[in-house]
Amino acid sequence: MAATGHYLATAAAYRILEQGGNATDAGVAAGIVINVTLPQYTSFGGVAPIMVHDAARGETATIAGLGRWPKAASVDYFNANHGGVLPGGVLRTVTPSAADAWLSAIQLYGTMTFEQVVAPALELAEKGFPIPHSLHRALAREEDKFSNGSRDPRHWSATMEVFFPGGKALGTGDVAIQKDLANTFKRLVSAERSASGRGRVMGLQAARDLFYRGDMAHKMVEFNRAQGGLLSLEDMATFEAKLEPPVSIDYKGIEVFTCGPWCQGPTTIQALGILSGFDLQGMGHNSPDYLHTVIESLKLAFADRHSYYGDPDFVDVPMKGLLDPDYAAQRRQEIDSTRACPDMPRAGDPHAYQAYNGQNGNRAKPAHPEPVVGAAEPDTSYICVVDQWGNGFSATPSDGIGGAAVVPGLGFAMSTRGYQTWLDPDHPACLMPGKRPRLTPNPAMAFRDGKLWMPFGTPGGDVQCQSMTQLFLNVVEFGMDVQQAIEQPRVASWSFPDSGFPHGYTPAAMSAEGRIDPDTIRELERRGHVVEVWDDWTPRMGALNAITIDREKETLEVGADLRRDNYAMGR
Structure with missing residues (x-):
């Protein structure tokens, strides 16, 4: 079974499964197709956080497909040269990480070669695919930035050539052909073949070396530097998409895993x-009591995210304490069932719930935030796969062409994920050379009786953990199948600083899809929530995919969100 953010990516995953590949082979194939077919959301040079479950090994792991700040970047640099602001574009570039994440996944947990898994994406890049209306709309929004002269045509020529021929965005039904990206895939395949005599792993390493140490790395660095960027060949050569353990909690006998605090994943759990x-259950699904409780619980989790989450290579994150059941019980007592917290709650003190030694950082906290106006940033996609052996794959690729120019000759944009960084030196996600920004994309998996039960996830920035929480509760507490659970109307809080610079924050704000009962909305407002009613089925609430495994019946169920172009396939 496979479910992804685009029907061609789902077809690619299924094709690989039919050819005998496992969930990781299929998931990586789908992920690279997503890089081709959803360029507004993702890139082969972007990010790709991955979670893999290997049933035979009994192992669940994450691959931190998240780039690092160049060694030349620092808070002092932006204070001295840009007035304490992270300007849009090239100065937000971190090392491209998706390529290494995909290659590392198939090296560690796959069975196929890069040549095999990239075949569907290569065909689509070389021969083209028809533009859906959703991509046309995204391109049309970007077109205005070219017409108003805010982008230097010297640097955006490769983007213009593919997606804006003649200065106009490709229309719905037009065929998008990405020859440079196809050639990049071919060159990586050729590098892999050149080392194939030494085995599959060495072939994958040869492809990786071409990207991070060879001619491709030189092209990326030269292009970045030509625009005033800070990326170096050393930054590229020393990058590694690390294999890291997940974090988890037990929810009434179901173990839920997410990536670590280098992303926002632990917020969900x-x-x-x-x-x-x-x-x-006693409150009733989507009742005022239920939605109030969900929103207030999320606000507490986001308050801790703001004060504690950051790259654990640089910051001591008290993860054990944050996930301790007694700490959760303490935080639970802070919720007023009749009144919304008027702003972001204060962070808790999880240190009392773990042995804390403070070796790699201090316990300074960022100041409580003031309201800030911010704009929504480009979005993301999602993939989940389960194979016949019970292996699972869950990934949330991101970073499209809106944030950075396509690299001439390579056909992809480099990650500008640096925008999810703070310049406050007391913030755990503060910029430091070589540090990873705190990432919003965050895949997840749930297990029953020690066996994979449900991979799930969504795009949506700061909505991700909120929509994922509601999906999980719809299934576990209210007995819905995953498609029913995904189709239920959702809500989201905004009463915390947005992950993207300048970290917009509107105290007490929340959003609700228009299908939420109007009387429920009025009651939430009476309790102090400031509610904005969105469309009935809005992509702003994300685009969930999930697969569940019924071990007794030996069946799979899948759900794909109709809020975007998601598609599911299986047998």
Whole structure:
């Protein structure tokens, strides 16, 4: 079974499964197709956080497909040269990480070669695919930036050539052909073949070396530097998409895994830990009591995210304490069932719930935030796969062509994920040379009786953990199948600083899809929530995919979100 953010990516995953590949082979194939077919959301030079479950090994791991700040970047640099602001564009560039994440995944947990898994994406890049209306709309929004002269045509020529021929965005039904990207895939395949006599792993390493140490690395660095960027060949050569353990909680006998605090993933399980102590079923699905409790629990988790989450290579994140059931119980007591917290709650103190030694950082916290106006940033996509052996794959690739120019001759944009960084030296996600920004994309998996039960995830920036929490509760607490769970109307809080610079923050703000009962909205407003009603089925609430495994019946169920172009396939 496979479900992804684009029907051609789902078809690619299924094709690989039919050819005998496992979930990781299929997931990587789908991910690279997503890089081709959803260029507004993702890039082969972007980010790709991955979670893999290997059933035979009994192993669940994450691959931190997230780039690092160049060694030349620092808070002092931006204070001295840009007035304490992270300007849009090239200065937000971190090392491209998706390529290494895809290659590392198939090296560690796959069975196929890069040549095999990239074949569907190579065909689509070389021969083209028809532009759906959703991509046309995204390109049309970007077109205005070219017409108003805010982009230097010297640097955006490769983007213009593919997606804006004649200065106009490709229309719905037009065929997008990406010859440079196809050639990049061919060159990586050729590098792999050149070392194939030494085995599959060495072939994959040869492809990786071409990207991070060879001619491709030189082209990326030269292009970045020509625009005033800070990336160096050393930054590229020393980058590694690290294999890291996931973090987890037990929710009423179901173990839920996310990536670590280098992303926002633990927010989901922190919120679930708080919610586990409430009688949610007794409140009733999407009732005022239920939605108020969900929103207030999420706000507590986001408050801890703001004060504690950051790259654990640089920051001591008290993860054990944050996920401790007793800490969740303490946070639960802070919720007023009749009144919304008027702003972001204060962070808790998880250190009392773990042995804390403070070796790699201090316990300074950022100042409580003031309201800030911010704009929505480009979005993301999602992939999940389960194979016949019970292996699972869950990934949330991101970083499209809106944030950075396509590199001439290579056909992809480099990650500008640096925008999810703070310049406050007391913030755990503060910029430092070589440090990873705190990432919003965050795949997840849930397990029953020690066996994979449900990979799930969504795009949507700061909405991701909120939509994922509601999906999980719809299935576990209210007995819905995953498609029903995905189609339920959703809500989201904005009463915390946005992950993207300048970190917009609107105290007490929340959003609700228009299908939420108007009387429920009025009651939430009476309790102090400032509610904005969105469209009935809005992509702003994300685009969930999930697969569940019924071990007794030996069946799979899948759900794909109709809020975007998601598609599911299986047998």
